[in-house]
Amino acid sequence: MVELSDGTVPAATVGRLPYYLRALRDLAAEGVDLTSSTELAERSGVSSAQLRKDLSYLGSFGTRGVGYDVESLASYITVALGLETEHRLAIVGIGNLGHALANYSGYTTRGFQVVALLDASPEVVGTRVAGVPVEHVRDLTEVLRRERVSMVVLALPAHGAQDVADAVVGAGVREILNFAPVALQVPDDVVVRSVDVGGELQILAFHAATRAAAL
Numbered sequence: 001m002v003e004l005s006d007g008t009v010p011a012a013t014v015g016r017l018p019y020y021l022r023a024l025r026d027l028a029a030e031g032v033d034l035t036s037s038t039e040l041a042e043r044s045g046v047s048s049a050q051l052r053k054d055l056s057y058l059g060s061f062g063t064r065g066v067g068y069d070v071e072s073l074a075s076y077i078t079v080a081l082g083l084e085t086e087h088r089l090a091i092v093g094i095g096n097l098g099h100a101l102a103n104y105s106g107y108t109t110r111g112f113q114v115v116a117l118l119d120a121s122p123e124v125v126g127t128r129v130a131g132v133p134v135e136h137v138r139d140l141t142e143v144l145r146r147e148r149v150s151m152v153v154l155a156l157p158a159h160g161a162q163d164v165a166d167a168v169v170g171a172g173v174r175e176i177l178n179f180a181p182v183a184l185q186v187p188d189d190v191v192v193r194s195v196d197v198g199g200e201l202q203i204l205a206f207h208a209a210t211r212a213a214a215l
Contacts, residue, residue, distance in 0.1 A: 013054045017077055019044045020051070024074035025109075036067045083111035090116035090149040092164055093156030094124050094134050097179060101155055102130045115147040120160075137164065144171040151175040158182040165192075 023043035027035055041051040055061050058080055061073055078084055089107070091098050094117050102114055117129055118137045125136045135143050144152070152168045154161055154176060161180035168176060169190055178184055178194045186192055 009057045013057055014081075016044070016046060016050075016054055017081055019046075020054070021074060021077045021081065024070050024077070027070045028074060032070055034067045035070055040068060078111075085111070087112050087150050088115045088148055089113065089151050089153060090118065090144055090147065091153045091155055092118045092137060092140070092168075093154060093179075094119040094121075094129060095155065098155040099129055101153060102132065112151075116143050116149055118143060140164070140167050141171045144168065144173060149173060151177065153177045153179070155179045 020040065023040055024035075026043065027040075037048045037051050041048040044051065046054075055073075058076065061068055061076070089112055091101055091114060094102065098117070098119070102117055107114060114130065114132055117132050117134045118140055119125055119134050120137045124134050127134050143149075149171075150173065152173050152175070154164060154168075156164065156179075158180050161178065161182050162184060165176060165178070165184045165186060169186055174190050176184070176186070176190065176192045178192055179197075181196055181198060183194070184192050
């Protein structure tokens with residue numbers, strides 16, 4: 001298996017690999033066997049030079065004048081990303097966002113399975129979302145270990161996110177996807193990916209204001 005976390009592959013490159021994999025899977029679904037760096041780059045939203053540079057970190061791919069074998073390259077990136085085995089997810093916080101995440105239909109095809117949902121609201125605990133029972137967050141450690149969870153998604157308010165993150169880490173989980181608008185403090189061996197929708201909208205607002213000022 002290709003190691004992506006030992007410093008040999010830049011973080012920015014790792015961040016683009018899922019887009020390459022999605023483009024390759026789309027090509028495969030269309031019955032395409034071979035693709036050029038130009039076509040794959042366009043479908044992935046990057047330049048051909050960036051694509052070739054990123055793939056060079058993983059090994060030697062493609063044949064001059066022929067292109068990339070779609071199935072072979074997709075399989076290699078799948079292994080490189082650690083997706084050859086299924087990852088078991090827990091979602092903490094089953095409000096509107098949590099419901100949407102639990103009902104997302106693309107997990108299975110990308111190597112993920114939602115196996116646990118947790119919340120603190122009496123109105124939510126005991127219900128089922130996307131066929132998965134919602135359990136109380138006070139039982140988080142027990143649930144994560146029982147369901148052999150390898151990744152946790154935090155879809156809860158900022159004020160409770162750090163305490164839940166501490167419990168997640170204490171249960172042995174080392175990968176967290178955080179939707180709470182707060183910077184989590186975690187040990188060095190824990191990987192946190194944060195999605196701040198409000199922050200991204202503010203960046204778009206900046207670009208809109210800059211464009212308007214230039215008119």
